[in-house]
Amino acid sequence: ACAMVAFPAAFSPSQLTSSWVTLAGSASAAVIALYLLFRRDSQPHTLALDPSTAAAITALAAALKDLADATKDHTRELREAREHDSQRHAHHADRHAHHRHAPHRHAAAAHHDGEITDDEGDDFQDIPDSASLAGVHEAALPAGVYDYAALFAEVDAMRQRDDPMGALKLLTANEQSVPDAQRVNVLWRMARGTFDKSERDTDNRQALLQQARAIAEQAVALDAASSEAHKWLAISAGAYSDFESLKGKLDCGNTFKTHILESIRLNENDPGAHHLLGRWCLEVAGLSYFSKMACAKLIGTPPESTYDEALACFEKSETLRPNFWKSNQLLIAKTLIKMGRKQEAREWAEKAKALPIVTLEDRKTQTELETLSI
Numbered sequence: 401a402c403a404m405v406a407f408p409a410a411f412s413p414s415q416l417t418s419s420w421v422t423l424a425g426s427a428s429a430a431v432i433a434l435y436l437l438f439r440r441d442s443q444p445h446t447l448a449l450d451p452s453t454a455a456a457i458t459a460l461a462a463a464l465k466d467l468a469d470a471t472k473d474h475t476r477e478l479r480e481a482r483e484h485d486s487q488r489h490a491h492h493a494d495r496h497a498h499h500r501h502a503p504h505r506h507a508a509a510a511h512h513d514g515e516i517t518d519d520e521g522d523d524f525q526d527i528p529d530s531a532s533l534a535g536v537h538e539a540a541l542p543a544g545v546y547d548y549a550a551l552f553a554e555v556d557a558m559r560q561r562d563d564p565m566g567a568l569k570l571l572t573a574n575e576q577s578v579p580d581a582q583r584v585n586v587l588w589r590m591a592r593g594t595f596d597k598s599e600r601d602t603d604n605r606q607a608l609l610q611q612a613r614a615i616a617e618q619a620v621a622l623d624a625a626s627s628e629a630h631k632w633l634a635i636s637a638g639a640y641s642d643f644e645s646l647k648g649k650l651d652c653g654n655t656f657k658t659h660i661l662e663s664i665r666l667n668e669n670d671p672g673a674h675h676l677l678g679r680w681c682l683e684v685a686g687l688s689y690f691s692k693m694a695c696a697k698l699i700g701t702p703p704e705s706t707y708d709e710a711l712a713c714f715e716k717s718e719t720l721r722p723n724f725w726k727s728n729q730l731l732i733a734k735t736l737i738k739m740g741r742k743q744e745a746r747e748w749a750e751k752a753k754a755l756p757i758v759t760l761e762d763r764k765t766q767t768e769l770e771t772l773s774i
Contacts, residue, residue, distance in 0.1 A: 548578045548585075555589060562759045565600070568593030584626050587619035591632040595639065599760075606643045612636040620659070627666035631673055634659035638680075647698050656680060657703070671717040675728050678713030681705040682735055711735045726755040726765045730772075737774060746774050 551574050558567035571593060575586050591612045598608035613636040619629035634656045641652035657680055663673045684705040687695070695702035714732045717725070729752035736745035753769050756762075 548582050551578065552585060552589070559592075559596070564593060564596035568597060584619050584623040584629055587615055587622065588626060588628040588632050591616035591619060591629075591636060595632065595636055598639070606640075609636055609640040609643070613640055625666060627663045627670060627673070630659040630663040630666065631670070631676070634663065634676065638676075646694065650695055650699050650703075653680070653703060654699075669720055671720040671724055671728075674713045674720065675717040675725065675731075678710045678717065678728075678731065678735075681710035681713055682707070682731065682738075685710055686738070707735055707738050711739070723751075723755055726752050726757075726762050726769075729755065730765050730769055733772065733774070742774050749774065 551571070555567045555571045558564070558570065568590070571586065571589055575590070578586050594608055594612035594615060598605045598612065601608060613633065616629060616633035616636050619626060620633055623629060637652045637659070638656040641649040641656075644652055657677075660673055660676050660680065663670065664677065667673065682705075684703045685707045687702070692702040711732065714728055714735060717728050718732065723729075729748050733745040733748040733752065736742070736748065749769055749772055753766065757766055
């Protein structure tokens with residue numbers, strides 16, 4: 401009767417199982433304590449039990465053993481269900497990441513947290529949406545354990561489905577449940593989501609970019625070994641240069657280059673980071689003589705790069721993940737135009753046009769491709 405009063409009806413199955421284990425242990429201790437108190441004879445630490453009491457204790461012990469065995473079986477089933485669910489989420493997250501690499505879609509001023517219809521569109525149906533995610537956590541995990549991997553996978557998938565605001569909302573609603581050891585992975589996704597928001601809320605773009613940069617700085621301070629944290633600090637700093645003076649733009653450019661190079665050092669197989677470095681090289685290579693002299697007066701040594709270096713970065717991105725980003729192929733074409741290699745530029749422009757239009761940026765890129773003069 402006491403046990404029934406102790407359990408609220410709202411308990412999940414996993415919590416209930418955990419509580420029954422506690423109850424079983426407590427009941428065993430209670431039985432011993434009661435008889436130590438009320439049935440102890442003149443000899444210390446001995447019990448004087450009549451046959452009926454001994455039989456009752458034997459029956460209770462057998463019942464507790466049966467309960468413990470049932471609990472072990474149920475716990476094993478829950479663990480197996482959780483492992484199956486985690487493997488399924490990991491499988492889909494890997495396929496989505498290799499198909500469109502969403503964390504890098506809005507990499508520079510035109511622009512990794514989780515990621516429309518394409519040739520693999522049906523695969524998205526297997527990933528739980530934000531409404532069903534809580535059910536996964538409750539049913540598949542022991543009490544007190546949060547499935548942050550499923551949360552990150554869903555956030556990334558929502559962003560790739562061109563729903564970055566929904567992804568940011570889901571992440572914000574669940575961030576306090578993620579363990580401290582995973583905090584950096586929350587922070588860089590928050591920076592990414594805030595950057596995405598700045599792309600849509602143009603009236604508050606400056607404030608949102610400041611916020612994105614501050615969050616990314618927190619992520620880098622928390623874990624300097626996170627390539628995504630460095631990348632999103634570079635992106636937010638580069639985008640914020642739109643609101644800076646010339647000196648401020650140069651400082652933002654230095655911050656961008658420092659952190660994108662560090663991101664590549666930590667993860668040299670990230671095509672998005674190489675693409676971003678290529679954008680920086682393309683911009684610097686196109687600076688006029690007078691612009692470079694103005695830079696020299698403000699910061700001493702002007703930035704230096706070449707079109708060859710820019711092209712190498714874009715080609716590295718394409719090698720790591722062919723056809724992953726329409727914008728990358730556009731910039732290969734534009735760089736080749738600058739180098740006078742127009743026939744190759746035409747070929748890359750045609751390849752870029754053929755890629756599917758998935759996001760708002762893809763639509764902008766397609767418009768630019770249609771009007772590109774070669």
